[in-house]
Amino acid sequence: MSLDSSLAIEGKSPAQLAWIRFKKDKVAIVALVFSTIIVTLALFAPWVCALLKIDPYSLDNTTLDSVGIPNSPFGGMSRAHPLGVEPGTGRDILARLIYGARTSLTVALIATFFTTLLGVILGIWAGYKRGIVDGIIGRTIDLLLAFPSLLLIISLAPVMQPRLVSMGFPEGNPARMTYIILILTLFGWTYIARVMRGQALSLREREFVAAAQASGAKTSYMIFKEILPNLWAPIIVYASLTVPGYIAIEATFSFLGLGVVAPTASWGGMLADSIRYFRSDPAYLFIPGTALFLLVLAFNLVGDGLRDALDPKGERAQKV
Amino acid sequence: MSEALEVKNLVKTFPVGKKGFFSKPAGYVHAVDGVSLAIKSGETLGIVGESGCGKSTLGRVMTHLLPATDGQVLLNGVDVTRAKGEELQKLRRTIQMIFQDPYSSLNPRHTVGRIVGMPLVVQNINPAQGRKKRVQELLELVGLNPEHYNRYPHEFSGGQRQRIGIARSLALEPKIIIADEPVSALDVSIQAQILNLLQDLQKQLDLSYVFIAHDLSVVKHVSDRVAVMYLGKIVEEAGSEELYSKPMHPYTLALLSAVPEPNPEKVRQRILLTGDVPSPINPPSGCRFRTRCWRATELCATTEPPLVQISTNHKVACHFPGPTPLPN
Amino acid sequence: GGGGTSADGSGTPAKGGTITYLTIAEQFNHVDPQRNYTGQDLAFFGSYVNRTLTSYAHAEGTAGAEVVADMATDTGTATDGGKTWSFTLRDGLTWEDGSEVTCQDVAYGVSRVFATDIIVDGPTYAISYLDIPAGDEGSQYPGPYKATAEQQALYDNAVSCDGKTITFKLNKVVADFNYTVTLLAFAPVPKAKDTGEKYDDAVVSNGPYKIESYVKAQSMILVRNENWNPDSDPVRHAYPDKVVVNFAQDQAVIDSRIIASSGEDAFLVSMDGIQPENLPTVFGDDKFKNRRVNETDPYALYAAINVNKVNCLPVRQALLVALDREAVRQVAGGEFAGDFADGFISPTIAADYAPNKVLDGVQPTGNPDAAIALLEQAKTTCPDVYAKATGEGLVYDHPDTPTWAKNAAVWIVSMKKAGIVLKSNPIEPGKYYSVVMDEALQGDISRGGWAADWLNSSTVLPELFGEGGFNISQNKKDPAYAAYKALMDEALAQTDRAAQGAIWKKANQYALDQVWAIPTFFGRSQEFRGGNIGGGYLWYPFGSHDYDALYVIQ
Amino acid sequence: MARFVVRRLAFMIFLLAIVSIATFLLFSVLPVDPASLSCGQHCTPEKIAANRIRLGYDQPLINQYFTFMKGIFAGRSYGEGAQAFSCPAPSFGYSYYRGQCVTEMITNALPATISLTIGSAIIWLTMGIGLGVISAMNKGKIQDRVSTGLAIFGLSMPTFFIGLLLIYVFIIWLQIFPFPSYTHFLDNPFKWAQALVLPWFTVAIVSAALYTRLTRDGMLETMSEDYVRLAIAKGLPRRKVLVRYVLRGAITPIVTIAGLDIAVLLGGAIITESVFGLPGMGRLALNSVTDSDLPVIVGITLITAFFVVVANALVDILYASLDPRVRLES
Amino acid sequence: MSKNILEVNNLSVSFNTSDGQVHAVDNLSFNIKAGEVLGIVGESGSGKSVTASAIMGLLTSGNVNLSGSIKLNDFEIVGAKDSEVRKLRGSDIAMVFQDPLSSLNPYYKIGVQIGEAYETHHPDASKAEVRNKVIEVMKKVGIPEAERRIDSYPHEFSGGMRQRVVIAIALINDPKILIADEPTTALDVTVQAQILDLMRDLQKTSNTSIILITHDLGVVAEMVDRVLVMYAGRAVEVSDIKAIFSAPIHPYTKGLLNAVRSLDSAIREKLATIPGTPPSLLNIPQGCAFNPRCSYKQWAGDKCLVQKPELHEIGNGLTACHLSKTDIERMNKDELPVV
Ligand SMILES: Nc1ncnc2c1ncn2[C@@H]1O[C@H](COP(=O)(O)OP(=O)(O)OP(=O)(O)O)[C@@H](O)[C@H]1O
Ligand SMILES: Nc1ncnc2c1ncn2[C@@H]1O[C@H](COP(=O)(O)OP(=O)(O)OP(=O)(O)O)[C@@H](O)[C@H]1O
Ligand SMILES: [Mg+2]
Ligand SMILES: [Mg+2]
Numbered sequence A: 001m002s003l004d005s006s007l008a009i010e011g012k013s014p015a016q017l018a019w020i021r022f023k024k025d026k027v028a029i030v031a032l033v034f035s036t037i038i039v040t041l042a043l044f045a046p047w048v049c050a051l052l053k054i055d056p057y058s059l060d061n062t063t064l065d066s067v068g069i070p071n072s073p074f075g076g077m078s079r080a081h082p083l084g085v086e087p088g089t090g091r092d093i094l095a096r097l098i099y100g101a102r103t104s105l106t107v108a109l110i111a112t113f114f115t116t117l118l119g120v121i122l123g124i125w126a127g128y129k130r131g132i133v134d135g136i137i138g139r140t141i142d143l144l145l146a147f148p149s150l151l152l153i154i155s156l157a158p159v160m161q162p163r164l165v166s167m168g169f170p171e172g173n174p175a176r177m178t179y180i181i182l183i184l185t186l187f188g189w190t191y192i193a194r195v196m197r198g199q200a201l202s203l204r205e206r207e208f209v210a211a212a213q214a215s216g217a218k219t220s221y222m223i224f225k226e227i228l229p230n231l232w233a234p235i236i237v238y239a240s241l242t243v244p245g246y247i248a249i250e251a252t253f254s255f256l257g258l259g260v261v262a263p264t265a266s267w268g269g270m271l272a273d274s275i276r277y278f279r280s281d282p283a284y285l286f287i288p289g290t291a292l293f294l295l296v297l298a299f300n301l302v303g304d305g306l307r308d309a310l311d312p313k314g315e316r317a318q319k320v
Numbered sequence B: 001m002s003e004a005l006e007v008k009n010l011v012k013t014f015p016v017g018k019k020g021f022f023s024k025p026a027g028y029v030h031a032v033d034g035v036s037l038a039i040k041s042g043e044t045l046g047i048v049g050e051s052g053c054g055k056s057t058l059g060r061v062m063t064h065l066l067p068a069t070d071g072q073v074l075l076n077g078v079d080v081t082r083a084k085g086e087e088l089q090k091l092r093r094t095i096q097m098i099f100q101d102p103y104s105s106l107n108p109r110h111t112v113g114r115i116v117g118m119p120l121v122v123q124n125i126n127p128a129q130g131r132k133k134r135v136q137e138l139l140e141l142v143g144l145n146p147e148h149y150n151r152y153p154h155e156f157s158g159g160q161r162q163r164i165g166i167a168r169s170l171a172l173e174p175k176i177i178i179a180d181e182p183v184s185a186l187d188v189s190i191q192a193q194i195l196n197l198l199q200d201l202q203k204q205l206d207l208s209y210v211f212i213a214h215d216l217s218v219v220k221h222v223s224d225r226v227a228v229m230y231l232g233k234i235v236e237e238a239g240s241e242e243l244y245s246k247p248m249h250p251y252t253l254a255l256l257s258a259v260p261e262p263n264p265e266k267v268r269q270r271i272l273l274t275g276d277v278p279s280p281i282n283p284p285s286g287c288r289f290r291t292r293c294w295r296a297t298e299l300c301a302t303t304e305p306p307l308v309q310i311s312t313n314h315k316v317a318c319h320f321p322g323p324t325p326l327p328n
Numbered sequence C: 001g002g003g004g005t006s007a008d009g010s011g012t013p014a015k016g017g018t019i020t021y022l023t024i025a026e027q028f029n030h031v032d033p034q035r036n037y038t039g040q041d042l043a044f045f046g047s048y049v050n051r052t053l054t055s056y057a058h059a060e061g062t063a064g065a066e067v068v069a070d071m072a073t074d075t076g077t078a079t080d081g082g083k084t085w086s087f088t089l090r091d092g093l094t095w096e097d098g099s100e101v102t103c104q105d106v107a108y109g110v111s112r113v114f115a116t117d118i119i120v121d122g123p124t125y126a127i128s129y130l131d132i133p134a135g136d137e138g139s140q141y142p143g144p145y146k147a148t149a150e151q152q153a154l155y156d157n158a159v160s161c162d163g164k165t166i167t168f169k170l171n172k173v174v175a176d177f178n179y180t181v182t183l184l185a186f187a188p189v190p191k192a193k194d195t196g197e198k199y200d201d202a203v204v205s206n207g208p209y210k211i212e213s214y215v216k217a218q219s220m221i222l223v224r225n226e227n228w229n230p231d232s233d234p235v236r237h238a239y240p241d242k243v244v245v246n247f248a249q250d251q252a253v254i255d256s257r258i259i260a261s262s263g264e265d266a267f268l269v270s271m272d273g274i275q276p277e278n279l280p281t282v283f284g285d286d287k288f289k290n291r292r293v294n295e296t297d298p299y300a301l302y303a304a305i306n307v308n309k310v311n312c313l314p315v316r317q318a319l320l321v322a323l324d325r326e327a328v329r330q331v332a333g334g335e336f337a338g339d340f341a342d343g344f345i346s347p348t349i350a351a352d353y354a355p356n357k358v359l360d361g362v363q364p365t366g367n368p369d370a371a372i373a374l375l376e377q378a379k380t381t382c383p384d385v386y387a388k389a390t391g392e393g394l395v396y397d398h399p400d401t402p403t404w405a406k407n408a409a410v411w412i413v414s415m416k417k418a419g420i421v422l423k424s425n426p427i428e429p430g431k432y433y434s435v436v437m438d439e440a441l442q443g444d445i446s447r448g449g450w451a452a453d454w455l456n457s458s459t460v461l462p463e464l465f466g467e468g469g470f471n472i473s474q475n476k477k478d479p480a481y482a483a484y485k486a487l488m489d490e491a492l493a494q495t496d497r498a499a500q501g502a503i504w505k506k507a508n509q510y511a512l513d514q515v516w517a518i519p520t521f522f523g524r525s526q527e528f529r530g531g532n533i534g535g536g537y538l539w540y541p542f543g544s545h546d547y548d549a550l551y552v553i554q
Numbered sequence D: 001m002a003r004f005v006v007r008r009l010a011f012m013i014f015l016l017a018i019v020s021i022a023t024f025l026l027f028s029v030l031p032v033d034p035a036s037l038s039c040g041q042h043c044t045p046e047k048i049a050a051n052r053i054r055l056g057y058d059q060p061l062i063n064q065y066f067t068f069m070k071g072i073f074a075g076r077s078y079g080e081g082a083q084a085f086s087c088p089a090p091s092f093g094y095s096y097y098r099g100q101c102v103t104e105m106i107t108n109a110l111p112a113t114i115s116l117t118i119g120s121a122i123i124w125l126t127m128g129i130g131l132g133v134i135s136a137m138n139k140g141k142i143q144d145r146v147s148t149g150l151a152i153f154g155l156s157m158p159t160f161f162i163g164l165l166l167i168y169v170f171i172i173w174l175q176i177f178p179f180p181s182y183t184h185f186l187d188n189p190f191k192w193a194q195a196l197v198l199p200w201f202t203v204a205i206v207s208a209a210l211y212t213r214l215t216r217d218g219m220l221e222t223m224s225e226d227y228v229r230l231a232i233a234k235g236l237p238r239r240k241v242l243v244r245y246v247l248r249g250a251i252t253p254i255v256t257i258a259g260l261d262i263a264v265l266l267g268g269a270i271i272t273e274s275v276f277g278l279p280g281m282g283r284l285a286l287n288s289v290t291d292s293d294l295p296v297i298v299g300i301t302l303i304t305a306f307f308v309v310v311a312n313a314l315v316d317i318l319y320a321s322l323d324p325r326v327r328l329e330s
Numbered sequence E: 001m002s003k004n005i006l007e008v009n010n011l012s013v014s015f016n017t018s019d020g021q022v023h024a025v026d027n028l029s030f031n032i033k034a035g036e037v038l039g040i041v042g043e044s045g046s047g048k049s050v051t052a053s054a055i056m057g058l059l060t061s062g063n064v065n066l067s068g069s070i071k072l073n074d075f076e077i078v079g080a081k082d083s084e085v086r087k088l089r090g091s092d093i094a095m096v097f098q099d100p101l102s103s104l105n106p107y108y109k110i111g112v113q114i115g116e117a118y119e120t121h122h123p124d125a126s127k128a129e130v131r132n133k134v135i136e137v138m139k140k141v142g143i144p145e146a147e148r149r150i151d152s153y154p155h156e157f158s159g160g161m162r163q164r165v166v167i168a169i170a171l172i173n174d175p176k177i178l179i180a181d182e183p184t185t186a187l188d189v190t191v192q193a194q195i196l197d198l199m200r201d202l203q204k205t206s207n208t209s210i211i212l213i214t215h216d217l218g219v220v221a222e223m224v225d226r227v228l229v230m231y232a233g234r235a236v237e238v239s240d241i242k243a244i245f246s247a248p249i250h251p252y253t254k255g256l257l258n259a260v261r262s263l264d265s266a267i268r269e270k271l272a273t274i275p276g277t278p279p280s281l282l283n284i285p286q287g288c289a290f291n292p293r294c295s296y297k298q299w300a301g302d303k304c305l306v307q308k309p310e311l312h313e314i315g316n317g318l319t320a321c322h323l324s325k326t327d328i329e330r331m332n333k334d335e336l337p338v339v
Helices: A014-023 A026-043 A045-052 A093-129 A131-146 A149-166 A173-204 A207-214 A219-255 A267-277 A283-310 B055-062 B085-094 B112-122 B131-141 B146-150 B158-170 B188-205 B216-222 B240-245 B250-258 B298-302 C039-048 C061-065 C103-112 C125-129 C149-158 C196-200 C251-260 C263-267 C276-284 C313-322 C325-332 C368-381 C383-390 C402-417 C429-436 C461-465 C481-493 C497-513 D002-028 D045-055 D061-074 D102-137 D142-155 D159-173 D189-223 D226-233 D238-266 D270-276 D281-290 D294-322 E048-056 E082-088 E110-121 E127-140 E159-171 E189-206 E217-223 E241-246 E251-259 E325-332
Strands: B003-016 B027-040 B044-048 B070-075 B095-098 B176-180 B208-213 B225-230 B233-239 B308-311 B314-316 C018-022 C054-056 C067-069 C077-079 C084-088 C159-162 C165-169 C209-215 C219-224 C242-246 C268-270 C292-305 C338-340 C394-399 C422-427 C445-450 C517-528 D076-078 D085-087 E004-017 E020-033 E037-042 E064-072 E093-096 E177-181 E209-213 E226-231 E234-240 E312-314 E317-319
Touching: A014 A026, A014 A283, A026 A045, A026 A093, A026 A283, A045 A093, A093 A131, A093 A173, A093 A219, A093 A267, A093 A283, A131 A173, A131 D002, A131 D294, A149 A173, A149 D002, A149 D270, A149 D281, A149 D294, A173 A219, A207 A219, A207 B095, A207 B112, A207 B158, A219 A267, A219 A283, A219 D159, A267 A283, A267 C251, A267 C276, A267 C402, A267 D159, A283 D142, A283 D159, B003 B055, B003 B208, B027 B055, B027 B208, B027 B233, B044 B055, B044 B216, B055 B176, B055 B208, B085 B095, B095 B158, B112 B131, B112 B146, B112 B158, B131 B146, B131 B158, B158 B188, B188 B216, B188 E251, B208 B216, B216 B240, B225 B240, B225 B250, B233 B240, B233 B250, B250 E189, C018 C251, C018 C263, C103 C159, C103 C165, C149 C159, C149 C165, C196 D085, C251 C263, C251 C268, C251 C276, C263 C268, C268 C517, C276 C292, C276 C517, C292 C338, C313 C368, C313 C383, C313 C402, C325 C338, C325 C402, C325 C517, C368 C383, C394 C402, C394 C429, C402 C422, C402 C445, C422 C429, C445 C461, C445 C517, C461 C481, C461 C497, C481 C497, D002 D061, D002 D294, D061 D076, D085 D102, D102 D142, D102 D189, D102 D238, D102 D270, D102 D281, D102 D294, D142 D189, D159 D189, D159 D270, D189 D238, D189 D270, D226 D238, D226 E093, D238 D294, D270 D281, D281 D294, E004 E048, E020 E048, E020 E064, E020 E209, E020 E234, E037 E048, E037 E217, E048 E064, E048 E093, E048 E177, E048 E209, E093 E159, E110 E127, E110 E159, E127 E159, E159 E189, E189 E209, E189 E217, E209 E217, E217 E241, E226 E241, E226 E251, E234 E241, E234 E251, E241 E251, E251 E325
Parallel strands: B044 B208, B044 B225, B095 B176, B176 B208, C018 C242, C018 C268, C394 C422, C394 C445, E037 E209, E037 E226, E093 E177, E177 E209
Antiparallel strands: B003 B027, B003 B070, B225 B233, B233 B314, B308 B314, C054 C067, C077 C084, C084 C165, C159 C165, C209 C219, C219 C242, C292 C445, C292 C517, C338 C517, D076 D085, E004 E020, E004 E064, E226 E234, E234 E317, E312 E317
């Protein structure tokens, strides 16, 4: 007896269904396009800058007055410098933004990758195994949460960076970026791990897990083949929401002087510098600030859209 | 008929109220408390009882999904509860499980082909004709279109999903299948389909079933023998005919009388038990049913009645067994 | 203080009122006179709290560089060709508790300098000048806290009291020792009140004001020292009734409040100059003309070259000529940052300053072509350094702040024009000097700045390129050093000031010829105060306010 | 319940011990030598060695740890003879760089931080929960869109940028506020508030955004609970259902997170305090890092960890005492 | 017979979801008289609970499309102001939900949760009055030691006791209609028997009308006077209880009854089945929704594939089937051949 006729629903994989939902979200699509543009600009920064005839390093004293403030309005915006120039040096802000985005995105994306990797593995492991493994991972999370992470990050930077160099990371920016990535991963994994643990805890109660166990599946099979595939949605969602957070944090670090070294551009560094020119050159605050805000916003919106598409919740909520 | 599976004095407890690494549990749930059973090959043993009486736990210990606290589960003379590694892996091929919830028992991210083929993969079995072919055969066997190999579970209805689960349990060509409430989550019209399928498969493949359910009428349809559980213990065990026509344990009596009859013309006399099933953490002393039993005396509080053979095909654990329905 | 909001900073000196200073600092570096060694702190405590045997005149311009008698009756008597100096205390000198300031108090104060485990950070002229035998490390005398009787005798022999006269026996001729004793390290301390380490929190005043409270990161309040005897003090004016210092202020906040100068804010004085972005505002508007100061200060700014690493004169010369000093100055604030420097001796030390010729051919914006030519030379004479400078790159040390990061960028860009590769090495600001002074950690080029301890290049040139403690050019192994050392020795032994000045000028030229460091500009300071405060000028010896001269306009 | 409290407190103490050990170990790897920090110019290795002995850094780490822990309970004295001085209990060490007891520095910094924390917590909780409630109640409608839109805007603003923006807009451009200069509440409550308004909002905006989301999601989740459906079926007025059922169910995770957030803030809002120049814990921390002032860093780390761990325990206990299922367990 | 107290006419409910429109209830009409017990049966997802929610006026969220009319004692619920409907809820119509565990708020004492229902509709009642009323109703639903247990929390109650609490909440204001949505599905048979017994007693003493929603035909047989059978959001048959068991007038009802097991059936007897599965509500078959599973459809020609059958009277019952009256009678007697 075949039951073909009753199979009325058209076959769509869960990913296809999510994509259909995502496409309906106009805001998310715009944000996705925007983020993609920024990522592309950053990726091809040298070509983009060459095309626009701008350069992030060359000084342009002609645009500055005697104390180093841009001598034309709106932070010295002109055809040669579309978003104006940096006070003190006359370097092109647009070019510095494009190059700065490289740093931000590299750090944010790599750190997100490792954070997610660590969080997912430890979280699922804890949730699936429970018992002692869960206990140890849980206590580690408690411990990490108890520390003032920002303080530790900035106070440990001077010791950890040379250690990275001695471990073979090139001195200067690579070591600094590696440190930030490492430290973000170290403190960042807990959140995603807790989400994953919760999910794994509930998944392990599902009968398909018992079915695989009853057939003799090993732990690694259970975690990677049975449980993990069910967590792609939350993984993608949380990873995509981690990126904007990390972009902001990277900027915060460079704002505090932990970021890349001169003359490499960084968004946070520009903002830290802009404080001294509040009154005379507010454009220098607004342009990098707005750029940072828009990039973080765009990534956040994409993440949100993904969440709505992949993990639709609250649809059944009762109107009160 | 030979004995396919034998359960001897099986005990399973769960610690409760354990909060940290170092703390002691506040108590233990006596989920299964000294159960002995035997399943002959080709036979269906029904296990009924109210929620929380330990049916699922019993099933899970039998398949080594849970370690036993004490006792044995003998399969071809090997104790499943102590088996490890290779040996356990082999035993798993003989004894498989069908689950209650057709929604949670299939991995939503896997295709039907992958779900049904999973046991072959984890057991590293490569059938001569290839895994895909074998899976398609299985699908056909349970009445599904083999073309559905690449579809996802969410594209199927509850009944069809349950068929997929059954196909999966057959992949390793087991001898014994533990079916834990396989139809409770299905609609009536679908339940019939699945029950019929299970019966057909049994004949075709010479399977033994342990059929767990809380619904006495379902059990009646499929079982050769029925065991009634109450708070982790078997209180009565008999051939189906015998049990339904001549129940001896007051609990069985009450259970049978409580089943609503789908016939408005027929008014059955009903034994209304008072109260609920007591907590399995602190089960009553003596006979566990005494707190709800109309026949209970002092004796029941002090002495636990053993499960005794009262006729060739009938065991009961009661100090005052008898078919008298009415409390008086 | 009183009300008026329209005050424009002009008035006549008068007593009374409260002056409130704002600073971004969390606290004074040191309050303990023996540990006090930064220009601003010396000027502040020298004006208000601590009196020394001699001090600088409270006067504008070069007049302020003149040493005058303070606690002493005159500016000291040198005997033995300048190897023995004695000073006699005036009558009526008192501590804040009314007791008399004795000669022993002065001797005790100076002795504390030797307790180098506790009395840290202060100048150590006492140790290097006083005639006390040297031990394995430093002096045989370990300071008053640990000294045995014999050790104390060594000190008492070098510094002795005879009634009110104190005599210092020196181990060499120090022609300007009466300038040395202007340092607060030579201030008296009452032995009975010395609390060692904790003396840094509360000192006993012998000046016109005493410390009423001092809460770090918050405020210090000074009130009149009723036991200060004005008759004994011809130097200080002691105008305000009360002096308040508010710490841990935001630079932007300080500027904004003083620019507005409204209400109570008219009584504010900034201790930190003006941030660059406000310079156009403050100096572009005449309404601030009585409230602002823009003067050359005693600092010479430069970038030291680690000569051990860059031991190749043509490369150093290439660095010197390639630098776009215009851009460097632009980052620091343009013309407000200072004038282009042509050496290491600031024109404020008029006696020793002479214009140098070396930089004449180099435009302020740098001369890459000349640099390239010099590098060509280096290619053959010192290929290793050449390779590093044009390949792997030279390391440029600078403090890790936005401004210095930009400074580094300017260096990198201007060197690049000449084909020189520079790598930035940002160092935590708080640790900058301890890092660059450690040769193992220092890069190839390190920024620096230095001002004379008193108006004599003896506190500059030996420090920067000689045996002094601030030599970050690491030039002692340079073959050219021997000639320089000879000049130093000659100058230090020279008691005739004019002749000495001539030698300093030569040495200055010599250091520049060897390009042990690249001078950038002679610092310029801006000071700023509220409309109800008068009397501000840049006090020459310290490059800061003359705190004593500031008064509340009544 | 009593058993639960005891156990939770025991775990808290255990965690504190671990945290203090971890902190000690962590900072022992710093290349900073506190002995050389107090040595000044013209330092020699001998002097540093002598200093090290004087300050106790010559001791094995474990002894240093116990001396430190003892100091917390019994106070600690440094040096000997006439030059000795001491930091009374609870002593978190002594900063040679600043010449001050760490405890004193922290107590000086706490008022500003507490003012910042409490003020901003009030703002973000009311704003966040308020918007969250509005949003959840009007799911899908314009109010919801606006609230969630605001939330995502807030979330996308890095704290330091908000701070800078507020300074620019309200101080420099509109000149509504003077440049903040922190005054103690008791000295002048008005100036106190005036200096804190912008920092409050700076801290509050990001958190408010987060709490809007938390509240909204939590409420929507509770709204799909059966007991809410039954409450509606009883005919309870809307307000009552919202407050007693929906909010009551949604508030618990918010309380936990708020407890933690507030505790973390009490350890200092590094960014906000440094942007606004508030003399609080965060700024103290940042300055100490810049100065490599190890004892202060250790002190602040421990204090912050202490706040977090204690807050966590308190929240757990509060949580349990609010939940009858736990309360009645034993 | 007495007057209808509830009249539902042409009720249609659909939900807009991200996957498309879900037609949960389609053109449903039925009524109920005072003191009557109406059973609504149907397979999972056939729209039973949605119908109940519609009557309670609970379908107000943004993604619901609701049309038709629901009249309670001549008061129109569809489109009424929320505040008006709120007054009815819990007083005139009360509801008991399936899961007694999740229906009670874990944070409040059960006395409070019961009392609330009374206070809301009797704002002037004093505390003591409310308390007495609560104890009274608790006793009525058979909760022992009501005076003591009024201060217990839900988790201290067993499943059966909790369901009694939920029923007490429903009954405290003497509602005219009680909607019980699968009130015993989550309970064990022995407990189910207790609860059914209780409901039967209460119904008899207070003459409340009950809408009993269930998919257990055994429960229906024991409890109700009249049955409404739903399939894919539509009513397919409305008949008296006895009639439906003896002579179902819709092929679906017939199939359902055949598939039901009872304790009387023989051991290991093969069950009759309805082939296929219920349709997805996103994609209801054209014509009669049951047609793909119907064994008699060729007797009605092509109609079944194109035209939705309307409810019409056959004998004492209503059916929505294109089969002619004679064919239905033949079907009853198993004379109509199955294909
Ligand atoms: N992992 C576990 N930890 C603690 N207690 C458990 C666990 N699994 C089951 N129990 C308890 O053991 C008892 C028996 O549970 P089991 O699931 O076997 O009952 P059941 O008869 O299958 O009930 P149901 O009909 O509800 O499925 C119950 O009281 C249950 O709460
Ligand atoms: N709020 C909602 N949003 C979208 N779809 C809904 C909503 N509520 C119910 N549905 C859908 O409406 C259909 C009918 O649901 P309903 O709950 O009435 O079924 P039921 O007959 O009560 O089934 P069961 O026996 O499983 O309780 C289902 O397909 C369900 O998915
Ligand atoms: Mg079970
Ligand atoms: Mg339902």
